[in-house]
Amino acid sequence: MALVTTGVVVLDCAEPEKLAAFYKELLEAEEVGANANRVEIRAADGFRLALRRDVNVTAPSWPRPENSLQAHLEFVVEDLDAVERLIVSLGGRPTETGDPARPTDVRSYADPAGHSFTVRRGIPTAPKQG
Template identity: 40%
Template sequence: MAIATLTTTVLDCPEPRELAAFYATVLGGELEDDGKGDWVQLVGPDRHVLAFQRSAGYQPPSWPSTEHGQQLHLDLHVPRAEWDAAERRVLELGATLLESDHGKRDWRVYADPAGHPFCLCVG
């Protein structure tokens, strides 16, 4: 029997509203704001919650270095036929390509606008 249920994944960042808007465009869903901009959450169509909290002195991960390690990353599924279009769109939204092997693997690594690594994965 499980001890708990995962309800929310929270990312520290300097500008919660901006990062929440990036992920809302990528994932869909509804944004909920605390009114001060210190906590914004994205409630996805599947009811998963991805939240963003303001962190003073935030240091983005330096991938793949361990000096400011990634601590976690998000794997986002994309249908294979839409992979290249999805890449173009996340780059237009402010993501940065960190690693691609030009189609030899089923994932590509990016950084979101605040520097958190995430992967677009096909399967």
């Protein structure tokens, strides 16, 4: 019997209810648990994401060059343009760096609380460069 039965990605934010609404709509997910300080959602494919209240949180500063991107969410999509329209309509924003060497099948965004995420066509096979 496995000791660990599931994993959950947890993002700290000031307003977990609002950020959960963003990700529920983006991922077509359902809320599976909530209390005063945390909201957890699950997408149809089983991906679990929790948003945890932290009243002292500061938004990540990526893509500033002096800060490394420590972690980010990545979503596989079919239609980059349609997903971008949805993200922006939900309050997300593009964080493109203008790098001409960057693949055109990957786009970077920040959610309404500033967490980084990317959407891409297909699964990456090469290691990150730079």
